[in-house]
Amino acid sequence: MTALTISNAKTSILPGRSGFFGRMSDVFWRHPKLLLFLMLTPPLLWLGIIYIGSLIALLLQSFFSIDDFSGLVNYEFTLSTYAQLLSPTNFDIIIRTVVMAALVTIASALIAFPIAYYAARYAQGKWKVLFYLGVMLPLWSSYLVKVYAWKLILAKEGILTWLFEKLHLAWLLDGILNLPVVGGNSLSVSYLGTFIVFVYIWLPYMILPTQAALERVPGNLIEASADLGATPGQTFRTVLLPLALPGIVAGSIFTFSLTLGDYIIPQIIGSSRLFIGQAVYAQQGTAGNVPLAAAFSVVPIVIMALYLSLAKKLGAFDAL
Amino acid sequence: MTSAVRFQQVSRHFGQVRAVDGVDLEIAPGEFFAMLGPSGSGKTTCLRLIAGFEQPSAGHIQIFGETADGVPPYRRNVNTVFQDYALFPHLNILDNVAYGLMVKGVGKAERMKAAGDALELVKLPGYGARRPGQLSGGQRQRVALARALVNKPKVLLLDEPLGALDLKLREQMQEELKSLQRALGITFVFVTHDQGEALSMADRVAVFNNGNIVQEGTPQDIYRRPKTRFVADFVGSSNVIAPELMAALGGEKRWASLRPEAIRLAGDGIEATVEHASFLGAATRLGVDLRGSRLHVMLPAGAPVPDVGTGIRLAWQPADIHYMDDAA
Numbered sequence: 078m079t080a081l082t083i084s085n086a087k088t089s090i091l092p093g094r095s096g097f098f099g100r101m102s103d104v105f106w107r108h109p110k111l112l113l114f115l116m117l118t119p120p121l122l123w124l125g126i127i128y129i130g131s132l133i134a135l136l137l138q139s140f141f142s143i144d145d146f147s148g149l150v151n152y153e154f155t156l157s158t159y160a161q162l163l164s165p166t167n168f169d170i171i172i173r174t175v176v177m178a179a180l181v182t183i184a185s186a187l188i189a190f191p192i193a194y195y196a197a198r199y200a201q202g203k204w205k206v207l208f209y210l211g212v213m214l215p216l217w218s219s220y221l222v223k224v225y226a227w228k229l230i231l232a233k234e235g236i237l238t239w240l241f242e243k244l245h246l247a248w249l250l251d252g253i254l255n256l257p258v259v260g261g262n263s264l265s266v267s268y269l270g271t272f273i274v275f276v277y278i279w280l281p282y283m284i285l286p287t288q289a290a291l292e293r294v295p296g297n298l299i300e301a302s303a304d305l306g307a308t309p310g311q312t313f314r315t316v317l318l319p320l321a322l323p324g325i326v327a328g329s330i331f332t333f334s335l336t337l338g339d340y341i342i343p344q345i346i347g348s349s350r351l352f353i354g355q356a357v358y359a360q361q362g363t364a365g366n367v368p369l370a371a372a373f374s375v376v377p378i379v380i381m382a383l384y385l386s387l388a389k390k391l392g393a394f395d396a397l
Numbered sequence: 398m399t400s401a402v403r404f405q406q407v408s409r410h411f412g413q414v415r416a417v418d419g420v421d422l423e424i425a426p427g428e429f430f431a432m433l434g435p436s437g438s439g440k441t442t443c444l445r446l447i448a449g450f451e452q453p454s455a456g457h458i459q460i461f462g463e464t465a466d467g468v469p470p471y472r473r474n475v476n477t478v479f480q481d482y483a484l485f486p487h488l489n490i491l492d493n494v495a496y497g498l499m500v501k502g503v504g505k506a507e508r509m510k511a512a513g514d515a516l517e518l519v520k521l522p523g524y525g526a527r528r529p530g531q532l533s534g535g536q537r538q539r540v541a542l543a544r545a546l547v548n549k550p551k552v553l554l555l556d557e558p559l560g561a562l563d564l565k566l567r568e569q570m571q572e573e574l575k576s577l578q579r580a581l582g583i584t585f586v587f588v589t590h591d592q593g594e595a596l597s598m599a600d601r602v603a604v605f606n607n608g609n610i611v612q613e614g615t616p617q618d619i620y621r622r623p624k625t626r627f628v629a630d631f632v633g634s635s636n637v638i639a640p641e642l643m644a645a646l647g648g649e650k651r652w653a654s655l656r657p658e659a660i661r662l663a664g665d666g667i668e669a670t671v672e673h674a675s676f677l678g679a680a681t682r683l684g685v686d687l688r689g690s691r692l693h694v695m696l697p698a699g700a701p702v703p704d705v706g707t708g709i710r711l712a713w714q715p716a717d718i719h720y721m722d723d724a725a
Contacts (some may be wrong), residue, residue: 297481300477300479302485304475306500307496311500315499
């Protein structure tokens, strides 16, 4: 009967919790919303004041204009800065950036999908680890180092030219470089070079969300589709792609907006023509035209808003 | 007559694991065929071999006389009702049901009508506009059935389709499936680990164990004359009597089975002690100790139930003793 001797000890259904932390956890247990409030307030304040606040400040700046003679900001409401944005030179910058961002996004999606598909469907154990390592590893090194490394790879005396020569394919490279608009003296000073580096740098941001979306597609849906008579191509179009679309759209938000805002890659690699990021940098720095810089920064925000509403309309988030 | 499905020495090995190991099988057209067995016995792999999701490592499969070797699932006139239904979450119910016709290029008006008819067949008319997530488990199961049947398959494969339903719904679906199969005349191949389900629905049952078929026959056959100890154990609640006890009771020294309802209480029978009694409604099941072995006895409702701990005397007809092989 040893098991019953504990009844001599002090027993209680409600043993008191001692100490500050004990009482705190009891309070939180009874008021779960209090804990939620305490956890969410700091980040919400940060996002609300620092982020949204500065965004609004920026937006307001774009409705001011600069005095051409004194170079001082004239704090009166005007749309003249936006009119300036539509001048041929500035509008060219916008078009150039948007087209580049769109092409980078499409190329990233095309390259990312097979990699993400393999990782989600087939890779297991150490192959999965290898996949994550392979995708993330480029993110561990400095962005600037990678871009300069690409400059060396793409330069006229660089390894890529050398490789094409060794493979007796120099004519191919020359042919590509002779293409109008995208070509140039060498890859490192052409739009094509800018494009290649953009795709390389932002690719992980497309692969990871796509892979996460594909991972959530149950394998038996693919089997069910085949069972109902769909060829692999039909299954891809009617089941796999619609279900992976939220992930691809999430990835495209990254690649698209990051390309829209970047000012380092086009400065180091490419023809010297400006992109939006460079224009913002130049306007608020050397030119001191903060209103125009602000107006330029509004462009990516508007484009992303349009893009997302279009994606929603096309049903990209229906499978969420 | 050609068989609906025919396995000739079919094996499917996954590395060292022999999931299916030399199975011979014939399923007649229009038959309701059940594959019964514990998990890992190879029954589901057999179903996947018919569907084409797996290819045999050895042997041949014929579907209505045509060889299925190397034929992908989307070229087989065979449809599957999946265990967890596998409905497409991004399509509404009507589009789910019409999917098979859509990929085959049937015009929109025609396939929508056929899908609507199929939903009516499974008693879900008017549910077409909803999403799979808005339906209950039982309704999703009917949609999965409609989605398969709309293609007019030659063989319908059902992979534990009732496993996720509660008892009441399951019994109702059992009856509906059976009458649907009779009305449509389609060959049904039904995989289950539930012996009651297999026995109540199927025309013929194959009992699987360790990648092979242990016994094949009508439900009555399997229930009354289990071939091996494994079948007697797995199918039904039969008493399995060890050879030693059988010899001591005056029978042959072999494994035998004896159904609980074949045992009656009789004044001149063999002595046993009641250890347990459970009331089942239509009957009372006694657990009795007979010379160290636990037997079950089914008493019909209305019969007096002896108290636990009392001695009783048991008797049965010699014909009710069924001898079987020791093999698994």
